[in-house]
Amino acid sequence: MTKIVLAHFTDTHLGQRQVARNEINGDRMGYEETPGEHENHLRTVLDDIASKGISHVVFGGDIGTPQSAAGFFELLHGYRFELSVILGNHDTLGNVAAHHSAGAAAVDGKLCFSHDDGHLKRIFLDSSANELGERQRAWLGRELEDAKRAAIFVHHPILALDTPVDRTGAALRDRNEVRSLLINTGCEISLFCGHYHMIDEAQEANVRQYVTPAVSYQIVKQSERLQADTQTFGYRILEIHDEEIRTQVVLFTAAQAGAPVI
Template identity: 25%
Template structure:
């Protein structure tokens, strides 16, 4: 059995001090948004409780699907690196970026620059560029972790993402190759490729990504962005279904009216079944409303939905 923990949208605070020149344009709006609401919703005490629970669960690997920073200040990426180190070494933690991690163009490269050990495939060179870094693959005990980036700098008031044609083409080849190896393919992506959301928050090429998954398949897609827990199904090859699972914000407190903070655990194991050779069980752990104890919120078996490639 392989146990995978998934967390997302930690939005690590507090915001570092910044020069006046750094707070122009979109970043100024982000700082205002933080001070008016997010700094009260997201706090380190919440994160510490959830990190302690993850360590107690002792997963084999941890996946982080983006939005570690808030407004793209250079110091935020260093804070995020220190946070990742509390979770584990690069070989044990896999990260993909979110829209906040590419908040403005001038610092969008800092995610890969600082977190490269957590965002590279097996055997990849340390000097990989942002254009060629994704998708990347890590193989762990029969499970393939496929890192996809939707992080692109956007205009003020926009939180959209895009995979892009070149990355989609590479992703199709990657998924086919992993299926031929008989691996359980987990796609890590920040923006969900399905569901309804406001235009300023959408994955711009979501339809193309859905079409790609329908052709090439995956056993599981994990994502974040919306700060809620959600399970949806996408059509996969051969009439199968692909579970797409969103996790809530890792920094939201027990009193959060949007969705209390939490994370997911996946227990993945091979089974003797000609059609579905894997069993995947989702355990959602986090806070109940107003309760600071971290506990199991729901358990769901996803194995009947696997696409099979």
């Protein structure tokens, strides 16, 4: 039996302090540049991943300020993880490529690629432009044509969430097109994403979506205004067996100095 254990962590926002700390300004997330912001969260998460003997990690996007990328990759490479990286809307391909080699991209100008072990195809998408775009969607369709089971990693959620942040313009611009593409395949899809800074699971037809909590801070799922939770951070563990994917969320609180709460 083939078994792979990997960690999915996302939204580090290094050097980006969320404006007003707990109350988000209006209906949009704002940041001020603050060197060192969230680095302790990232180190706590990476130390915990390493302590569990997990060697495969997927970063789900939004490193932070452009200046933070060098330190981010220097820290990651020190753990000797087998690292896969996708881009979020706070990332650029040029900035990431200066510090991390992901190999040849399947679509020019996009950090997208795939791996197939014969049991499960892992597909990594680039939503840094707040959309996949026509060429990347066409490539994704070709990747899924003959796949029976796939794990897709993308920064933005594809299935809608019942939460205020989903209605503030943060959604993927071509979400409906991507959703239709996925549910019209004969492939069983597990989709792992971040971007919304919360934990969520949803399913529609053949697609099960898992939103992973942010390393930086969370956004309260249900509230009258967009509201941040700056005390909680975490990541997700995936256990991939031949015909099954099990997931577990690991959460920390700032007050516990790195001690996991679940």
